[in-house]
Amino acid sequence: MFTQQIINGLTMGSIYALIALGYTMVYGILRIVNFAHGDIFMMGTFFGLLLTQKFRFPFPLALILAAIFTALLGMLVERVAYRALRLSDRLVLLISALGVSIFLSNFAQLVWGTETHPFPSGLSVKSFQVGTVTLSNIQVYILILSCLLMIALHVFVHKTKMGVAMRATSHSINNARLMGINTDSIISMTFAVGSILAAVAGILVGIYYDAVYPTMGYTAGLKAFTAAVLGGIGNIPGAMLGGVVLGVVESLGAAYISSGYRDAFAFGIMIIVLIFRPSGLLGKKQQEKV
């Protein structure tokens, strides 16, 4: 049972990690918590559902298209709700983020209704037995795809010119501008990348649970935000680690103690970690030389 719960935890954990990356990257650059991110994740899932169900696109194509549309949505949110307020008080940005969040979840309810939709992906669910552990093919896809995306993100951030520009911008927008970096487009791109990861996570989880609904962004967003804080917000490997730790703790707690307290374990682990390491698991206190 233990290995089984670890596998289940890793599956959900990698979903949390994908969403958490969007929170942490935006926080790293703008120092704001993009509370609309959970709803962007939900919209991405609906885009995926729409493309597979209504337009009958094959699943891989639908996944890619949904990711692109969600990226555009993320960029639009940044343009409309954050850009003009960038120099205002953080609180103003927070209110704007909450506004976008409320708007998006209501928009989804208006368009798709409040009920829960199944997600017919066209992928037939197969389970197989490895020793004492039961694995479904969906779980394997989730693990493989999220691993690949995280590796791709790592390469992008560390090996490409744009990635380096992104890291520079996250340290200081003004100094990045002095290098000739168009920081507005870097910020826009950060939202796009975060939204792509969220859309993929949403579609994967939609298939995993066979359920898509307009308020699904709320809990998932909150958990992913917790994962980002747990790992050290603003830190990319931290978000990955935070997501996985959260998923595993939640899964073990639910299996061995009580499944009713699943969320309590998730938030409890965050509180415990923050008591002992206020900057998160991998978060570092920045030292600056004068």
Place this chain on the structure above:
Amino acid sequence: MLKVENLVVHYGVIPALKGISLEVKEKEIVCLIGANGAGKTTTLNTISGLKKPTSGGIYFQDKLLNNLPAHEIVKLGISQVPEGRGVFPNLSVVENLHLGAYLRKDKSAIEQDLKWVYEIFPRLEERKNQLAGTLSGGEQQMLAIGRALMARPKLMLMDEPSMGLAPIVVEEIFRIIKFLNKEQGTTILLIEQNAQMALAVSHRGYVIETGEIVVSGTAQELKANDEIKKAYLGL
């Protein structure tokens, strides 16, 4: 090369610059000296496009810069070595240097310039894979200057390169500033509180007090000016 005319800049309603004018000619080192809060950094940041002027004009090679975004100004050939060095501590030395050449597309020339920067600052080559945040203050200043050079700027703006450095390191930095101007013909607008050092390397200078230019002249004239001697040179 650079002409600033009647520049007025506000922070909210508070005026930081009350109509300053200055000029930098090609191949010159011009310094702007003044105390804390006089408006030195504001002047540089307005030229670089980080701050928008209320009125007045900034001309670079006869082109008006006022409403250009910062990255367009870098493209025109103005690089800034920012206050407090502004290196990216989370990036390696070589990544910092490459960012200096962010807008350039000529890959092989960039690699050549990287070698050239390493020749000027051998210390940077020894530490090229180290995170910039782990360098000493003097090394970070060298990195900031090297990074600005990677843009092959026509005009370099330097914001207090001596700040917080040991006297021996300050001398080294100023030796390099002089070398860049003499050997490479780099035009430099230098901001300093350390008037003595600044006037020793500059051709001409301006003194700024609470947002206004109060004296200007050649470095010789300024060094001989009694008021400046008293207020800035401690003589």
